[in-house]
Every structure is written in structure tokens, then in C-alpha cells.
Amino acid sequence: MTREGHARKYTGPSVGTSRAKSCFVEILARAPTTCLHCGETVPSDAKRFCCAGCEFVFSLLSRSGLDGYYQIRDSKPKAVSPSADPFAYCDDLEFIQALSGDGRTLDFFLEGVDCTACVWLLEKLPELCTDAEQARLRLGTSRLRVRRAPGGSFAKIAQTLDRLGHRPRPVPTETEATRAELAADRKDLVRLGVAAFATGNIMLLAVSLYAGADGVWAEKFRWISAALAVPVLSLSAMPFYRSAWAALRNGRLNIDVPIVLAVVVGAGVSIHGLWSDAETLYFDSLAMLILLLLASRTWLKRLRRTYLDASDVDRQLLAGTILKQDSTGAWKGASSLSLRAGDTLSVPAGQFVPVDGVVIESGIVQNAALTGESTAESRSVGDPVGAGAKVLSQNLVLKAATDFGHSRLSKILREAERDALHKPRWIQFSDRVAQAFVIAVMLIAAATFAAFAATDPSEGARRALALIIVTCPCVFGMAIPLSFSLAIREAARRGIVVKNADLFERLENVKAAIFDKTGTLTEGEMRVTEATGLDDLEAVEAVLALEDGQAHPIARAIREFLSASRLKVPTALDVRPLVEGGIKGRVNGKIWCLVPAMAPNSEEGLFSRVHVLCDGRVRMEILVQDRLKPGARAAVRWFGDNGLTVYILSGDHPSTVALCARQLGLDEKSGTVMARLSPEQKTRIVRRLGPGTLMIGDGANDAPALAAASCGIAVHGAMDVSLKVSDAYVMGKSLDSIRALFEVALRTRRAIRRNLAFSATFNVLAGGLAVAGLMTPLWAAVLMPLSSVSVLVSALAGASSSSSPAEGRR
Amino acid sequence: MNVIWFLMPVALMLGFGFLMAFIASARSGQYDDLETPAHRILLDDHRIERKEK
Numbered sequence: 001m002t003r004e005g006h007a008r009k010y011t012g013p014s015v016g017t018s019r020a021k022s023c024f025v026e027i028l029a030r031a032p033t034t035c036l037h038c039g040e041t042v043p044s045d046a047k048r049f050c051c052a053g054c055e056f057v058f059s060l061l062s063r064s065g066l067d068g069y070y071q072i073r074d075s076k077p078k079a080v081s082p083s084a085d086p087f088a089y090c091d092d093l094e095f096i097q098a099l100s101g102d103g104r105t106l107d108f109f110l111e112g113v114d115c116t117a118c119v120w121l122l123e124k125l126p127e128l129c130t131d132a133e134q135a136r137l138r139l140g141t142s143r144l145r146v147r148r149a150p151g152g153s154f155a156k157i158a159q160t161l162d163r164l165g166h167r168p169r170p171v172p173t174e175t176e177a178t179r180a181e182l183a184a185d186r187k188d189l190v191r192l193g194v195a196a197f198a199t200g201n202i203m204l205l206a207v208s209l210y211a212g213a214d215g216v217w218a219e220k221f222r223w224i225s226a227a228l229a230v231p232v233l234s235l236s237a238m239p240f241y242r243s244a245w246a247a248l249r250n251g252r253l254n255i256d257v258p259i260v261l262a263v264v265v266g267a268g269v270s271i272h273g274l275w276s277d278a279e280t281l282y283f284d285s286l287a288m289l290i291l292l293l294l295a296s297r298t299w300l301k302r303l304r305r306t307y308l309d310a311s312d313v314d315r316q317l318l319a320g321t322i323l324k325q326d327s328t329g330a331w332k333g334a335s336s337l338s339l340r341a342g343d344t345l346s347v348p349a350g351q352f353v354p355v356d357g358v359v360i361e362s363g364i365v366q367n368a369a370l371t372g373e374s375t376a377e378s379r380s381v382g383d384p385v386g387a388g389a390k391v392l393s394q395n396l397v398l399k400a401a402t403d404f405g406h407s408r409l410s411k412i413l414r415e416a417e418r419d420a421l422h423k424p425r426w427i428q429f430s431d432r433v434a435q436a437f438v439i440a441v442m443l444i445a446a447a448t449f450a451a452f453a454a455t456d457p458s459e460g461a462r463r464a465l466a467l468i469i470v471t472c473p474c475v476f477g478m479a480i481p482l483s484f485s486l487a488i489r490e491a492a493r494r495g496i497v498v499k500n501a502d503l504f505e506r507l508e509n510v511k512a513a514i515f516d517k518t519g520t521l522t523e524g525e526m527r528v529t530e531a532t533g534l535d536d537l538e539a540v541e542a543v544l545a546l547e548d549g550q551a552h553p554i555a556r557a558i559r560e561f562l563s564a565s566r567l568k569v570p571t572a573l574d575v576r577p578l579v580e581g582g583i584k585g586r587v588n589g590k591i592w593c594l595v596p597a598m599a600p601n602s603e604e605g606l607f608s609r610v611h612v613l614c615d616g617r618v619r620m621e622i623l624v625q626d627r628l629k630p631g632a633r634a635a636v637r638w639f640g641d642n643g644l645t646v647y648i649l650s651g652d653h654p655s656t657v658a659l660c661a662r663q664l665g666l667d668e669k670s671g672t673v674m675a676r677l678s679p680e681q682k683t684r685i686v687r688r689l690g691p692g693t694l695m696i697g698d699g700a701n702d703a704p705a706l707a708a709a710s711c712g713i714a715v716h717g718a719m720d721v722s723l724k725v726s727d728a729y730v731m732g733k734s735l736d737s738i739r740a741l742f743e744v745a746l747r748t749r750r751a752i753r754r755n756l757a758f759s760a761t762f763n764v765l766a767g768g769l770a771v772a773g774l775m776t777p778l779w780a781a782v783l784m785p786l787s788s789v790s791v792l793v794s795a796l797a798g799a800s801s802s803s804s805p806a807e808g809r810r
Numbered sequence: 811m812n813v814i815w816f817l818m819p820v821a822l823m824l825g826f827g828f829l830m831a832f833i834a835s836a837r838s839g840q841y842d843d844l845e846t847p848a849h850r851i852l853l854d855d856h857r858i859e860r861k862e863k
Contacts, residue, residue: 116849125848139846182842189836197829201822217814224818789819 173307253479257538292785363396475759495737517650528561533620545572625740631735751798
């Protein structure tokens, strides 16, 4: 490839079709030989990529029409770290002591781990990197436990993992929480093992008793059964006793109370029967009941952990590698997870500030996650900066005010999740029903026993016992809360934070979907959509030089677009703002001007046209537009297809709103598209549209409208403020999450109704059979856990039918 | 049939022995990760061939 001055035809993988992009690639054809994807220098002149991986990703993006990626991604060079190795801190003695139990084993949390191939590749680590002696992967938690070879370096291991495509994050090998969890799991298994052993053997003996063994055999077998039942009733049943006791102490009844009652009564009757040579003993039924219930609860706990593992939202958002200043003043790469209050850190461009803090060296940030404003703000020495702020300048140096994970944003995210389950109407309702259910069952059981008390007390006891065992309010106590938890998780996974599970119910009745425009349907940010004169390298350099360091959104948009050309940015001198708008300065001896070609308030509305002038001649023309958000068109279409009327209420200029409506495929004359509205007018219209309204808007500006609608979804805006007035908050830019929300709500409603129907039928039928004497306690002990398991399986199936556990974990 | 008085305790002790083995394996952490071993058994053990040398 030669460096010639004229345009060359690009012959690589086909890149997007827009004029801007194809010109772009022609620039790149003449740029110094750097990889088109990652910017690393290319080994030989003939290649465009440094490796097959980059080539693959580039062609994948191009083929999918996603080459906008190169415009969007932050291409400012990352802050130069004193040590070129971002993982050097892994070899730091203090770090190893803190995170590794024995100095030789270290756990890494890896991104992108979800399949068998990953297991194979990662466990082959010792062959790829001699510093590792052994590597074991846990798919469930995406953790790789690596044992270092004697004299080996964790940093090299981390580098290898990074190169394999899984960004590694060292995590503490064992924390109090994980150790306690592990111990609890193992205890569960022991309990289960004991119960299984005892039940199996009791059943063996019971078979012979049922078959008619009598005399000395029967007596001995009964005593042995009793002896085997002791560990089950004491050790294995402990969790139920504890749970029932906790509920009773608070004056409430939960689903474990009737179980404990059954166990206690059954055991009492059986022991008494043992002494007094009564006809039937219930050790087999009780042991079976405890075994099956324990099995289903343990299984449910494990499943809950897979689907509902600890909230990673704030970690995913905020954890990363930053530079931390140690006691000697030297800068070292460190993991955000290790930050403590008082640490001095430097956050590179494009990354989020991981903790709340005070600025030491000024820089420019963007606080979209906290305040919803996407404008660049400068922060000077002494200014506070919150976790979640995105760094726009080269870097930002600050002193941490909180430990990692204790910032305001972390608290918000965690609280939002917790509050979402805090007494939604459905859960309050199901609590009350469960209590009523339990009381009713106990009354019926007592009545049954009383009916037989005079004539045949053992028959009465048998029927009462069977009744108490077989009926179960597990739908209310377990399945409904589980369904809601799963739904909220699923929604969060697909980009929506749901404040209250009530929303799922209310979404069913929505008839009108009302959108705000700026910031809701559109990105609210300027992006370059067209550019001419891109082959004029001198002009491109000049523009980059002039816009360097400018905080204006248009400047940033132009800078982001052009800097993907990876040209060296010369220095601009004498940069001055112009009276009529734009700026002018001197680059490489020539005077350049950037001027808006049309007044900002013109009919063109959404976009701005910028001309790049030198010596009075227009060298470049750049069009900057506020784009529709990804998923906007699809969302509007989906609403239309599902019978919802779509409205757009905006405070913006009518022609802008009309243009937006047209882009979305809506008829701007149908009366559903309204412009120049004040917030009060919007609220009035929302109210007028009656019940069944879904408002989607900005948490700050549209707060009254969001509150007035039946369902409010906040998009873009400070999360905590938004959640005060709305029912859900969309994280990220795509509006696909709204569609996902509807899908999740529908599935959850269906699952809950299905479970309610099943549970009602089962309880009535089985309870009836028990009272009629047609069900022995043993059958009851088998059927009840089966019914609760099937209800739980139904809840799980209803919640996440499309995502496998592996995907969910990502 | 009196042999049953001998066989019963033996059977129970056998079962008890297995229970102890289970408890020991649970305590030593063999059941901590039930998912990855399922993938691991599908994978071959042979080492990666080194291309250059």
C-alpha cells in the first residue's frame, strides 16, 4: 500500500453505504499503517488489521451495518499509564495479600464466559502461560481460580486472560459472605443426605410392615423406624422449625407453620403409638415429607442463586482499571474494587468515575447517569464529582470520598431493586391470603379430628394429619414472590429498572402510549450524519485542531466523528469564538474558520450545518443531527401492532416534531402528534386520555406527566429522581427495553394466573380426599412437595422462557 | 429367618457408611460447583500442540 495523494478505492470488507462512511474509509486508506479496528501498528504494509481477531470484528460490524461503532466509540487515546502493563498491580505484595488467601491462588472474574469452549480454553491456561500452574473455572459465577507456578507472575496471567478475550477482574478469593454461603450449602447437603438415608431405610421397613409383618418383627421394625426418624426430625427438619418459630414470634403464620405442626403432631402421635402399641405409626410419612420438602427447597435455593444472583449492576457500571496513587506518590494501575475513602485516583477518558470524590486535577465530565444531562461539564479543583460520571477529558484526578460500592449511585441502584419488591399490592394480597388459608386448614383439621374424637380418634388423627400435610399455600408464600423477583430481574437484565412489581399488572390495561420527544425518542445528543470534503486531509486536521478541547456538543460530535481517522492532531493557535457563531484559529500557518451555515433557530430544526472555511473557500461541510434512539421505530411499530395508540407530546418546534413523527412512521396530521406543549399542557393531555395511559419521558422535565399517567416509564434523567415519579427507568439508550418490559409482564401474569388456578384446584381436591379418609398421610407427604415443586417450576418457566441460565448470567 | 437379625444391622451399617462418605464429600466441597464438571467431562485432555519450535 503506497501513500499517494489521490483517492483510492477501498477493497476490503464492505463498509456501510452512507457517503460519509465510504469517504472515511478512503482516508484510512492513506493513514499510517495502523489496524483499522484497534489502532495498533500493523506488522506489514500489505495488511489492514493487526490480527485476525480485529479483522473478524471489523467485518462482523460492517456486515451488520454496525460500523457506526467506529464513530461512536471513544477514540481518544487512553491515558498513558506509567507502567505500560495495566495488570502490573496484580503482582503487588499488598494486593496479593489482600485478595489471595494463600499468596498463590487468585480468583478472576471474567467477562464473556458462558460455554463449554470457554471451560476448555481457560482451563488450558497453564499451557498458554507458564506462570499458571492450574486453572479451574466455575461457570456459575464466571470465576477462574488460578494457581500461580512458583515464581510466576499474576500480572502475566492476567494479561494472557485479557488477550484471550476475557477481561479479567481480580476478586477476593473468599469473603465472609461467600464462605458463609458455602458453609450453608454444605450443611443443606448434609441434611439432605441424612434425610434421604433415613427415609430410604424407614421405607424399606415400612414395606414389610404394610405387607403384614407382625409379632416380634413388627415391634423391632417399628423401633428401628423410630430410631432412624430421630435424625430426620431433629437435624434435617431444623430449617422448618426455625422458619416457623420466626414467623410465630412475629405473630404471623407462614407456610412452614402447618408443616411444623404436621411434623410435631405426627411425631407425637407416633411416639405415643410406639409405647402403646397402636396400629399405625407415621414415621415413614414424616420422614418422606421432610425429605421431599428439603429437596425442593434446596433446589429452589440453588436455582434462585443462578437466576437471581447478587446485583451486579453497580459493579458492571463502575468497576474497571484506574490509576491509583500509592503512599510514595507513584501511580499504579489498580482495580476500582480496591478503592477506599481517601485514595487518590486517576480515571482515564471514557470510563466512569467509580466512587464519589473531590477533584484534585480539573477535567471535563458528563453526568448523564446522575443528572440526565448529556452536556459536558467542567470540574475544577475542589469540586465534588459523583460515581457514574463519565470522563470526557484526557483524565480526571480525584480523591475518593467513599469506598467502592458505597457511592450515591450504588446506593440508588441497590435501593431501587430492593424497593421494587417492597410490598407491591400483589404481595400484600398474597400474604394475607396465605395466612387465611393456613388458619382455614387448621380449623378444618381440628373439626375433622373433633368429629372422630369420640368414635375413632386414630382415624380422626390420620385424616387431620393428611389434610394438614397435603394442603399448601405455596403459591402465595413462594411462587408469587418468586415470579415477581424473576420478572424484576429479567427486566433489569433487559435494561429496565422496575420500581414496583405492581407495574406488571397495570401494563395489561394500557391503551395509549405517550412519548416525549427530545431525549426520549431522540438521543438528545448531536451526531455527525453527513460530511463532505473528507478527502481533504488538511481540512480534517484543521477541524480536529480547532475543536480539540471544546466542550460544545456539536464540537464533541465532530471531534468524535473525525478522530476515528486517527490523524495526528496539530495544535491550533489563536482560537477565538466568532460573533456570528463558530470559531476560528490558525493551524499550520493557515487561518481556518468553522461556521454554522444556517441560523440555529431555522426551520431545519433538528440539525446544524457547519462549514469549514479556509481563505474564504468552503473546504468541508458537516451535518450534525439529533438522532432517533435505537429501537424507537421498532417500539412505535410494536405499539401500533398491538393496538395501542401512539402519541408524541413535545415542547419543541412543530416542524422538528413533525420530522420526528415522519421518521417514526407516524402520521403527523392524525392529531396524535403535538408540539410546543408546556409541561402543564402535557399533563392535562395525559389526564384527558383517561385511564390506561403509558407515559414515556424524561424523569426531570416530564415528572408531572409521568406521575399522572397510569404507568410511567422514565428514559434518560437522573435515576433516583425519575423513580420517584415513574414506575420504571430505562437504563441505556435503546427503547427495546420497553417492549421487553411488556413481554416480561405478560409472561409473569400468565405464570401467576396459571399457578393460582393449579393451586386452587389441587388444594380443594386433595384436601377433600384427605378429609374423606381417602388419602393416607404417606400419600399426602408425597403429593404436597410434588405440587409445590410443580408450582415453582411453572413460575420459573414462566419467567424466563427465552434466556438460558448461561445467558442470564452475562 | 433369624439371620435377619444379623443382616439388618449390617445393611444399616452399610447404608450408614455411604452416608458418612456422602457427608465427607459434601464437606470437602465436591458439590460446590455442579455445573462446570458437566461441561468438563465433554472435553479432551490432550495438550495443545505447539506450532513453532
